[in-house]
Amino acid sequence: MLETLGLARMEDLYGHLPPDVLLNRALDLPAGKSEYEILDYFRARGRENAVGFASFLGAGVYCHYRPVLVDAVVSRGEFLTSYTPYQAEISQGTLTAIFEFQTMMCQLTGMDVANASMYDGSSALAEAALMAMRITGRNRVVAARTVHPEYRETLRTYGRFSGMEIEEAGYDSESGQADLTDLERRLSGDTAAVILQSPNFFGIVESVKPAAELAHRAGALLVVAFTEAVSLGLLAPPREADIVAGELQSFAIAPSYGGPFAGILACREKFLRQIPGRLAGETRDSNGNRAFCLTLATREQHIRRERATSNICTNQELIALMATVFMTVYGKRGLRELAEQNLAKAHYLGTKLKRRFTGPYFNEFVAVSSDPEGVNRSLKGRRIIGGLPLRRHYPEVEGALLVCCTETAKRADMDAVAAEMNSR
Amino acid sequence: MLETLGLARMEDLYGHLPPDVLLNRALDLPAGKSEYEILDYFRARGRENAVGFASFLGAGVYCHYRPVLVDAVVSRGEFLTSYTPYQAEISQGTLTAIFEFQTMMCQLTGMDVANASMYDGSSALAEAALMAMRITGRNRVVAARTVHPEYRETLRTYGRFSGMEIEEAGYDSESGQADLTDLERRLSGDTAAVILQSPNFFGIVESVKPAAELAHRAGALLVVAFTEAVSLGLLAPPREADIVAGELQSFAIAPSYGGPFAGILACREKFLRQIPGRLAGETRDSNGNRAFCLTLATREQHIRRERATSNICTNQELIALMATVFMTVYGKRGLRELAEQNLAKAHYLGTKLKRRFTGPYFNEFVAVSSDPEGVNRSLKGRRIIGGLPLRRHYPEVEGALLVCCTETAKRADMDAVAAEMNSR
């Protein structure tokens, strides 16, 4: 091939680059390794993390069973190694799956429209707020402090440079739900959105309906976030919301130290033109057969450039596909049964412990302890990872652990946690 | 569907069976389990076996690296969940792979024809002996005692009821090679086959050529077996043999406590009609395109019934496919380099130990020890599985371990074995 190009050496391929930008030495990296050495390396690193521990951590990342079908499907090269389906005629597999995903997301959330995925729940929430600003032409956002702290931090970063003003509304120290009176107090004529999360960070189910009424009365939109998608199998969907932003990690996605996950944005029909991200739509091919394609691209950066609804391009399609397979495997009854098992497990442990809040909870709750760190330390000795100490994010909630029990929680481990916490 | 059949209950589907043959109770088996419980069960069983041990066991089953591509390929449903390729027009994938497999087997063994696989090396060897009887019309077989003991046991079982008389020829207690003079002494006018294995059970390379001359002089066929396929990357192929029977486990097949593996039969052109098992052949389709199909079925049971060359039907196709991917990944240079690494590792340890035999060895050898069991016991404490004590199969070789070192053997572990064995 070099001959074809009339070149002598491979280096001639970049002979035209200015010498001063060239790297005149070899990269300072170890020599290439065989796949066996590479796997040994990662297995060794893996052993330096907690392996085979029982865990009661939730707080936005949940450990659920993963049906084996999920891996069987996403391992197929036709899904794994294809690009964003711009060329519809040879991408119908991905496009059909996205269309099914969008449909199931609407069925779960009660919204009219859902996109093909966002990076994660936190960036989806930030985009939802920006979306609300575009829709309302207002610039203030009121977020409940019961929204996941890292979601609020992400919101702040996105908001900081886009003229978004963010206020946080407190919560009822009894119930652990957002304090709607405080929230109402903060509404004004330039409030673009009210942001709630349900179940909230404390695991407590929020009252979406009254919040929606407050927001709408003030001419603002209600944005509802979720971090535990399994709860949608049992909880009433946030139909009263205008935009729903969520995280699908619970749908067969391994915790993987925090990613890759898949965010989702869903909204009412009328806000369709303002939703960011990819959308697959139904249409026909020239033979009249049903077909699908990416649509409404005029919202997107590659067409609209600086006037796009967002700069998002690559999203999390393969993860959304995993979630789609997960939803297919569990189906209508399975997702319900799964949610009910989560409910039962969490309430089994929840009733044994002193809980900080009284509001209804799904699969996690805040447990009070005189010595949270001490509890975790001695549980660690028994290869159990206890709950998440709330100190850092909620200094006012002293001596508390956020404890999560999914369907994978074993009774014996829960008993051990209860014994440990009640022994102090 | 029951209505369509005009039936009321599912049980009516077998209402015509005589009551006395019906099972009038439920099967005494535990209730059905979820996939999570099933995987837990097998993981628990797995932990009851040696996991993460370094192992120096060979003796017909070898631990080699498995390229990740092998699993990626055989996990594809189109290979995994298809049947024997009787319908060529929708089985060209499997048929093409078999044709490539047969070709590579011929390239490796130096034979003209290879079949699509047998159950394993031992049954392949037994079939080779039966094949030799059919070809020569004779009924005696002389097998060297250096052939894998379990292969010889299998041969005996197959031979016992088919009128085969089996004699075993001894070995040179110096070199560890088959004793050709003893072997020659046992040849007679009704010897159908002489059977050698190379490298033999002691890991020693046999001299195929002189054995072939002896056999042929007596009008018998030479059957050469192999258990360590990787050796074919480095050793001269047994061209002088008439039939080659081998085990391909070394080609990316996990030890899996002894199976499934894949046997192979290869032979000279002129014996083609007597070879058992499936054969894929090249032909054309009605458009003149190259195509492949199963061929020469008149040798097989489904056509020839009691006059078939064998009763084999289902064989080990998926395993043969794994071996095909393995051979493709390593290729011409890789298989050589792999074999040379095996040679180097075995000789590194071999030269540190007192070896029982002087013949040339590939990746295993017999090491002498005053207390083999003691050595293994203390190695086990260090999570090392030592060599195989020869006592059971070769009582005359007292105080000996059959030690194998593949490319996966780590220098430190080999040093540990050497230290342990030389310390007594």
Added chain:
Amino acid sequence: MIKKVRSHPTQNELLLFELSSPGKKAYQLPPLDVPAVDPAEALGEGNVRAEIEGFPEVSEVEAIRHFTRLSTWNYAIDLGLYPLGSCTMKYNPRVNEVAARTEGLEWIHPYQPDSLSQGAMEIMAALERALAEITGMDAVTLQPAAGAHGELTGIFLVRALLESRGNPRRRVLVPDSAHGTNPATVRMAGYEVEHVASNDRGMVDMAALERMVDDDVAAMMVTNPNTLGIFEDEIAGIARILHAKGALLYMDGANMNALAGIARPGDAGADAMHLNLHKTFSTPHGGGGPGAGPVAVKAFLEPFLPLPRLLRVDEGWRWDYDRLKSIGRVRAFHGNFGVLVRALAYILAHGGEGLKRATLDALLNACYLRKLLEPYYEIAYSSPSMHECVFSDRRQAALGVPTGAIAKRLIDYGFHPYTVSFPLIVHGALMIEPTETESKRELDLFADAMISIAREAEENPELVTSAPHSTRTSRVDEVAAARKPVLKWSPRG
């Protein structure tokens, strides 16, 4: 009208040897951590080979594309109904594949000490127990690698037993409807095959049997349900006739998918039988294996089973080699363990209830298809069908459209054909086994296709006889392949 498939481009691909170019590689080995050794020195010049003539050299991406492209030329269960009669092509739960890849099961050596293999041995013991319960037999060997291997083991057992009684006898009876492996097995065990005719109900002719059984008959091999998908309802009587003359009843259990949970061969008088784990107990067929063919026997045959046997001792499981009457090994090592794991996973997933439900669904699907197709195809025998139904092509053959052509035409309709021309006693057999894992929708589509082809046979036979028309590879010339066999690639083409 073809509803099930549409045409789409599939990638062409050369053979590996044609793709190959010198210097390409798809492998990398870790650096050698010991001194290299000169092969010629270590092994002797003469023992070292030259480079492997013609062996492929390709890159990693070429390798994965090669096999991925090839795979797209295959039909498979994962793509649709695969109604091969007698083959029980059911869907095999993917969890079985994951179970078989458990590290502590996949990477263990058959020679590691029993003390380090207890988990594997417990799995085998648990499977032996379950299979004994399901078949109604007393003991099970898991060593045979496939059904035919199991048959061979079974007839070896019969012969060993009879020899121990002083006379191995000479003949083994095989119904004329039997699978080819049966007679082939009989010969490999040194017996003569004697065929037993079927009666007009598609069952063993009892009168004929009475006449044939004498004390030179070693055994009879009966498949039940037989290859016509018909239950031999005289099975107990067959056993009585044989036993009265000191002969044994061997049952070919390949069709156990029709009985699991509702009837047990052991209760009906079978003395020995094999099971095809890769059929009834779900190991993906992998284009032709691997499988496993355990043999279950009554207590009096147990001493003859292949060695070693699992033995329960205080410390746990032990392999017992000390068995004087054993026929010896039928293969090296402990059997196709990976397949055994899949079978146990399947049994654990179903439980007793689930196995029976699967059986009932298998019967339902077969009877449903028979019902839909009977108006268009001639059923071979009027007796009720169990897990499969067998038609004759008489009606279509009269129009010049034999079973083989109908099969090829099914491909255009998006289905894998049924089993063609077997059993032999049926004129142009169409042998259809849907299995329990197929949905009504898939069955209805299949019936539509079959009915549409029946119509084509009348209106446009040529269309059927020249099928398939839609595949990347059109009708393959199998005659030419056999006339001058080309069984390997060679540079000159």
Added chain:
Amino acid sequence: MIKKVRSHPTQNELLLFELSSPGKKAYQLPPLDVPAVDPAEALGEGNVRAEIEGFPEVSEVEAIRHFTRLSTWNYAIDLGLYPLGSCTMKYNPRVNEVAARTEGLEWIHPYQPDSLSQGAMEIMAALERALAEITGMDAVTLQPAAGAHGELTGIFLVRALLESRGNPRRRVLVPDSAHGTNPATVRMAGYEVEHVASNDRGMVDMAALERMVDDDVAAMMVTNPNTLGIFEDEIAGIARILHAKGALLYMDGANMNALAGIARPGDAGADAMHLNLHKTFSTPHGGGGPGAGPVAVKAFLEPFLPLPRLLRVDEGWRWDYDRLKSIGRVRAFHGNFGVLVRALAYILAHGGEGLKRATLDALLNACYLRKLLEPYYEIAYSSPSMHECVFSDRRQAALGVPTGAIAKRLIDYGFHPYTVSFPLIVHGALMIEPTETESKRELDLFADAMISIAREAEENPELVTSAPHSTRTSRVDEVAAARKPVLKWSPRG
């Protein structure tokens, strides 16, 4: 003549909702080992939902067949060349997938104590080190989830820095050849976009730049090589002009596949840049993600990086949240860790030498294709190509065959099309990036196809404009899809 593909039947398939029938299930949960809880009691009537309207109910075999059938409708890297310009669709070694599934990496929670996460943190630290070395920058954040997310993070950093200096400034310069994410990002960071024209060599017009840069310019986003596949050889000069006015040079590193091992943006004056790990450092694109877009910066920007940061202390790694100047998080948790594992696996496999070799092969393949196609298609700019080459459809458009039609026709020839109509400054762009993992054979077949289409454009334009002709789905009506959007399935169709 079409050499690469042949037609074959592919299975049709309904949507899950159409397949669904009540009572079917593909799941089973372990029995509950604690008392069941009444949802209404625990949560309150009003909080409990009715059944999920329309949610699917299918069996396990229907589920796997559904997705397997769908998959066969896709083109993919595993099937062949995927020359999407700017997307770097290279083959991603399968070992990466295995590495990412390591139990101790896949099943760890981001909130488990640092003491139980040291392996994960070491992996991230090692990757940060490697990326800094490859880019010639001082510090790296791995938090961004994709390239565009990295851009956003990068411009946030620029703005935070400038604000800390007292004036964020108002404008960010973006070449007219830039990828759409660049201007979109600028707006999201509250800046105005100002476009910089390209000169006739397809590079930034330095004179124009001189004029535009003043102390109201915050930064310029430069892609290098740019989207024309041309190296901006004045890059150092661009940096000088910007720096002279206190503005920053942000580099879009999406095309790093053309530079790794031969040149480092940091050495050429870039202050901040992102990398698309899913392009240059190999994560399979998965039909649209996931990816990762780490941002590498010079030391003076390090204090502003998102928190938390990895901190080395005596006990090992710790997450440091105590960073006053940080812009804060750009997402929850620690980034797309699974993608980071794949990237490190790729870097470990290649090493420094291997990365350079890959870069050279990428250049070679692109230049080779350009050479073969130049006689038939009009190259957009005469400047030398790096890792991709961009043609214009002028010659074919004149015959009524625009780039979009040529792209669709490529499908009939068995290839995925190139990137169509981007960059915008090229009339009907054909943007071709073969990547280093393609073989000469595949490139030659692609060139043959392109040349054959060029001929068809002259002899039979209609054939090209009505393509594709061979796919199961013919030309899709995207206009209708956008006119009245149907974005979800509903019972009434």
